[in-house]
Amino acid sequence: MNHLLENWELKAKEKQKANKQFLQKLQTKRGKGVEKLLPELHEEAFSHIDCLQCAGCCKTISPRFKTPDIKRISKHLGLKESVFIETYLRLDEDGDYVVKRTPCPFLGADNYCGIYDVRPGDCENYPYTDSYDFFKRPNTTFLNSTICPAVYYVLERLKTIMK
Template identity: 45%
Template sequence: MSKILYDNWKENSKEYKSNNKDLYKALRKKKKLDDEFHELDALVFDEMDCLECANCCKTTSPIFQQSDIERVAKALKMKVPEFIDQYLHIDEDHDYVLNSAPCPFLGYDNKCIVYKNRPTACREYPHTNRKRMHQILNKTFKNAEICPAVYHILERMKERER
């Protein structure tokens, strides 16, 4: 990832939604929002390497569905209750999440030690190439504060809106 792209994100991503209300309103009205997100997702991820950042793994927890818990526990050769006791708790939304950040499965090289078995939420993050982006615009703007790629996707959309 270009250091300039990363530094630009770090400086400007705080309170992204509240600082970009006009962009949020414009995107809510777009008819082909999915197409635009998918195009920019491909372009931005050609320029950035998640392994150089891993901020998502360092600062937030994915939601663990039951199938994720079973899959990761098996990969770690643990029994499900043992895995839950050691790594997870139930949050205020009644979802299983990690006990701490950074993620205990994040290696020193920013690689995931359970990558092939990682939770679905990790597989899909940062959710910029999914369908029905209108439904997750709030989450997308929040993710711009966590993920430099999301920030740059939204910034490029902002440029197109000018």
């Protein structure tokens, strides 16, 4: 495993303040080509990380379930949309549907997703380390750096590159 990832959870917690400040600075550097680094850093991170060994996202946070997600997943499970919502989802403080509790009810003991082929768009795009969303939502990225080793990895690599 890459040395950056050794004890990443502890290091992410220790560096919370610095990482938050760094992400805020990155927002001001938009347009200076920083976002062009993300796809390569994303690939680099995932060459060291196996999501099935972690599943931190599925164990601790919920994606938003948008209407197309609900329709697709309900159909896949053979449930009416209303039954799917009643069984698995709740409205959060932003008015979005999210899972009632964590870990995600579709996460298996082996860390495989039971609805992977029809998973919500948020799950498909997570952890946003290869897109501008990484910079656009610094508070989310900051939180994700304590949940996902790939986010932590990309942040740390960006800090060394931007020096």
